[in-house]
Amino acid sequence: MREIDLLSTQIRENGVVLVGDLVRDATIENKYYAFVQVTRRADGAQNPTNYKLRTISDIIERLGAELIFVLIEDDRQDVLVNTKAVLIRNFPEKIRNVFPTFGSRGVVVWIEPKGILPAHDLEAMRSTAEDFLGFLKFSLEDVHVTSSENLPTKTACLNAVRFMAPVKLNDLRVELVRRDFHIPSDEWLSHTLDKLRKTDYVVRSKSGAYSLTLLGLRSLGSGKNRRSPDVVRALAMAKRGA
Amino acid sequence: MQAVGYLLQIEAQKAHGGVRDLYARSAFNRYYYGVFLDIRRMFAGLDPGWATLAHKAYPEVLDGKLTKKFKEARRKATKAGDFELVDIIEAAIRASAALAKLMERAYGIRVVADYLPEELVQFSGAGRFSLKSIDITEAHNWEVDVALWVKSIQSAWKQLHA
Numbered sequence: 001m002r003e004i005d006l007l008s009t010q011i012r013e014n015g016v017v018l019v020g021d022l023v024r025d026a027t028i029e030n031k032y033y034a035f036v037q038v039t040r041r042a043d044g045a046q047n048p049t050n051y052k053l054r055t056i057s058d059i060i061e062r063l064g065a066e067l068i069f070v071l072i073e074d075d076r077q078d079v080l081v082n083t084k085a086v087l088i089r090n091f092p093e094k095i096r097n098v099f100p101t102f103g104s105r106g107v108v109v110w111i112e113p114k115g116i117l118p119a120h121d122l123e124a125m126r127s128t129a130e131d132f133l134g135f136l137k138f139s140l141e142d143v144h145v146t147s148s149e150n151l152p153t154k155t156a157c158l159n160a161v162r163f164m165a166p167v168k169l170n171d172l173r174v175e176l177v178r179r180d181f182h183i184p185s186d187e188w189l190s191h192t193l194d195k196l197r198k199t200d201y202v203v204r205s206k207s208g209a210y211s212l213t214l215l216g217l218r219s220l221g222s223g224k225n226r227r228s229p230d231v232v233r234a235l236a237m238a239k240r241g242a
Numbered sequence: 243m244q245a246v247g248y249l250l251q252i253e254a255q256k257a258h259g260g261v262r263d264l265y266a267r268s269a270f271n272r273y274y275y276g277v278f279l280d281i282r283r284m285f286a287g288l289d290p291g292w293a294t295l296a297h298k299a300y301p302e303v304l305d306g307k308l309t310k311k312f313k314e315a316r317r318k319a320t321k322a323g324d325f326e327l328v329d330i331i332e333a334a335i336r337a338s339a340a341l342a343k344l345m346e347r348a349y350g351i352r353v354v355a356d357y358l359p360e361e362l363v364q365f366s367g368a369g370r371f372s373l374k375s376i377d378i379t380e381a382h383n384w385e386v387d388v389a390l391w392v393k394s395i396q397s398a399w400k401q402l403h404a
Contacts, residue, residue, distance in 0.1 A: 019374050019375045020361060020374060023350060023353055023354050023358060023361075023374075024353075025298075025353055026353050026356070026357045027297075027298065028298055031298075033350035033353060033354075035350070035374045035375060035376075037375070068346050068350060070346070070347050070350045070351070070374075070376070072374070072375040072376065074375075076380070077377060077379055077380055077383075099386065099387065099390045101340060101387055103336075103340070104339075108336070108340070110390055142336075144333050144336070146333075146390065146393065146394065150397070152401070152404075153319075153324055153326045153327040153330065153401050154322070154323075154324040154326065154327065155318075155319055155322065155324045155327045155401060155402070156327075156400075156401045156402075156404060159402075159404070179400070179404035180400060180404060181400075181404070199323075219318070219321065219322035220318075220322075221318055
């Protein structure tokens with residue numbers, strides 16, 4: 001019996017329905033792709049379960065081969081398309097786009113909002129998606145919001161302060177914009193730095209320049225590679241002639 | 243690549259005879275390469291050393307090295323109380339896993355399209371067709387999913403390394 005038939009038999013004996021024969025990878029020895037027909041039980045659970053597929057992969061691995069499962073669900077695309085349509089139809093003022101995909105435990109929905117999304121709106125969207133998918137016997141794994149604001153986080157601000165310190169607000173804004181972040185206003189940046197100062201991550205000198213505190217430095221950590229922030233800062237200082 | 247894939251998809255829907263199968267499997271191939279090149283572009287921006295990786299290494303890096311880096315960064319961000327960054331990193335971790343899974347799926351069907359001519363493309367009504375039960379519409383949509391996940395990964399990377 002050929003190895004490929006042997007492996008196919010092994011998989012089928014475990015109750016898994018294959019779409020045709022296994023496919024041998026053209027470039028990697030002993031690597032196979034199994035296209036598996038997946039169905040949903042009345043409670044929405046996947047059959048065969050991911051646990052079962054993992055167990056089979058482990059058995060095949062012990063036989064000296066690598067197996068990748070490609071799951072096939074006949075109504076897969078329809079579920080995603082309809083989830084997208086339901087959400088856009090229900091929240092036309094708030095959603096720019098929806099990207100539903102299959103995760104490991106159900107459907108994962110990514111939402112691109114038109115503006116900042118309050119928590120209660122997100123909850124309403126989650127509930128709508130959950131109800132709709134439940135009706136189709138699918139489960140909602142999670143809902144995520146894609147960030148289109150591109151604002152620097154606290155860590156990104158601290159990184160920039162470390163690189164430039166001591167740095168005045170205007171120079172920090174220029175540096176953050178150079179790093180491709182959006183800064184809504186000087187007031188926004190000043191407020192952000194004020195929060196960092198009050199929580200002891202930065203200090204502000206009498207001249208209005210910001211530097212990291214020991215807590216700020218420790219929170220960022222360092223590195224022993226070419227990306228080490230200490231090396232990057234030393235090089236930047238040398239460049240500036242400091 | 244996406245445009246070429248779509249052109250081949252349209253040609254396959256119009257064509258008759260044996261050439262129809264060839265157009266159709268070539269469409270799958272081009273859609274796969276579209277995915278591959280988009281991820282390669284992303285890799286090159288993250289780490290120049292990842293720009294020349296072989297196809298087979300893509301899921302390994304996404305699920306391995308990249309996820310490990312994000313998890314380490316998540317630990318630091320949690321410790322520093324930067325929960326906004328934690329959210330961005332968690333989205334990037336999920337995006338890396340989803341991208342790895344898509345890459346495996348797309349690569350698997352590309353192997354069938356290129357090396358198993360005996361596996362014929364199945365044509366159904368309304369100009370739709372599938373290979374190994376993977377619909378061409380799904381392959382056509384890979385680009386949108388990839389763009390979303392790439393954006394999520396790049397966004398987290400920028401917060402950490404800009």
